[in-house]
């Protein structure tokens with residue numbers, strides 16, 4: 001069947017450096033997303049994995065049209081999202097939702113939980129008489145026990161885990177087809193993470209949602225996603241079934257990520273990466289393969305040519321070592 005989402009050569013390039021370098025006429029350009037191509041089937045769960053600055057959050061924001069791509073095309077259900085206007089855009093905004101990392105990005109601290117959850121219903125034209133029942137049922141869905149007791153509380157009266165469930169409830173209340181969750185448990189205490197992740201997995205399966213889960217942590221991605229896309233400096237390095245990537249990573253960058261997580265466990269947090277220095281300055285990435293200056297296998301060609309993403313067995317890999325392997 002046709003994919004629900006197709007991304008073709010998506011780019012998000014922007015100039016940085018402030019007024020002075022703009023006056024000089026040569027502001028540096030950051031390629032936050034640089035030629036990303038992949039498709040997502042309906043009902044699929046895909047992890048976007050990488051260190052901070054790899055472009056995974058920018059990619060999520062492009063998908064939800066929170067930011068406009070500077071090149072390429074993103075299609076949702078066959079329609080280019082860049083062309084959506086008016087009612088069509090409004091419909092897209094209810095079908096595709098973002099679950100924020102920081103609950104306070106999604107929730108106004110001065111609104112009660114009832115107000116927070118009423119707002120999207122009101123915007124979507126749901127009659128006021130029906131709203132309370134919808135709110136209670138979505139809070140039950142995210143497993144907040146006895147939901148009515150929370151309706152008139154303010155965000156600061158809830159624990160972190162309860163609040164992240166409210167954020168999820170807000171994203172789900174309009175019954176979307178597609179959600180992008182950006183590190184949704186990274187601000188939570190380790191002891192409540194697994195509970196929130198279980199709710200996320202359970203709700204996704206019950207509603208048949210298509211989901212993207214953004215994280216720097218392979219253990220968490222493994223816990224929630226059947227497929228993983230590894231990004232580095234705005235590009236896809238490897239894309240394939242999560243278990244294959246965990247058991248036999250192919251790209252040298254993925255190998256380093258996997259080596260950083262000896263025992264994948266959602267109750268532990270892991271910081272990438274064991275390879276020496278941090279990622280290079282995104283304003284000035286290496287020529288050829290962007291991973292070159294951290295790669296233990298780099299050879300001449302890596303500095304001259306950008307490796308293309310190619311099918312290699314069950315996945316796609318962007319590395320000169322795997323060219324012609326399949």
Ligand code: SF4
Pocket residue numbers: 251252253289290291292295296297298299302307318319320321
């Ligand atoms: Fe390393 Fe070269 Fe492969 Fe890049 S293309 S990951 S530098 S071997």
